[in-house]
Amino acid sequence: MPELPEVETVVRHLRPVLVGRKLNGITLGRHRLRSPWKPSWDSEILGKTIESVERRGKWILLQLRKTDSHVIVHLGMTGRLLVTPAKDPQALHTHFVFSLDQGRDELRYHDPRRFGSVIWAKTHDTHRFPQEAELGPEPFALKPKDFHNAISNSSRCLKAILLDQSIVAGVGNIYADESLHRAKLLPTRQGRNVTPAESKKLCQAIVAVLTKAIERKGSTISSFYYGDGESGNFQTEFNAYDRAGESCKRCRTPMIGIRLAGRMTTYCPVCQI
DNA sequence: CTGTAATCCTGCGAGC
């Protein structure tokens, strides 16, 4: 579900309703997430006000005012972060409830598969949360020359490269396939065989695809919703993802589906080279 | 350094 455009959609939706609000309570669900919340973190966040809501790659950062720390959320595959009136019934698989201000509203984290995480971290010299140390540049700040340098000695295929968050942050399976199709590059191409011109084209394609997807408020495949159950619309504009067997929208050739880098991968065998 | 597979989970659709 949530890759960069979906996370950005959530962040843009949450920002106006969360900034300036105080975290006055925390209740944990019965089941632990991928990385467990440490009890000692309670006192770090209680009584603190949310200064800003930002995105980095697929991570959501809630900066805590007058501290050098954040609550950081990763939505995994099925995570949802939403502000709800406290009187609303709690959905099954709600793992975190933060009471806001006087308790009329709550910030809830909901995640059936529990692949996501909610953590607290102090800012380090070089990163705001531990995982940021391994994170590559934002796609919109990615310089084609740097991208090319990063992949030009690699024997890995482009699909694996795009899914690698340390090369570029925020691209997942859907947008990797969409970007490669737009750039007319095969997902199986090795990094070392990509020319500088092709690297540039791919970087531009990533930006174009993500920009359009953000405009459409992300893609809703089965479970991505933001805010009050609103869905994204980009799934109607897929040119590659999940189109195996269907004809390429550019050249009418039947699209091929293979498993690559452990992921379902779809491409056109004719116009992607 | 690579790729592959397994792993953490629930939900959903396909197929019988």
Place this chain on the structure above:
DNA sequence: TGCTCGCAGGATTACA
């Protein structure tokens, strides 16, 4: 209709 099976947008780890 009800069952089982396989697969799913992510990230990490172990192993060949």
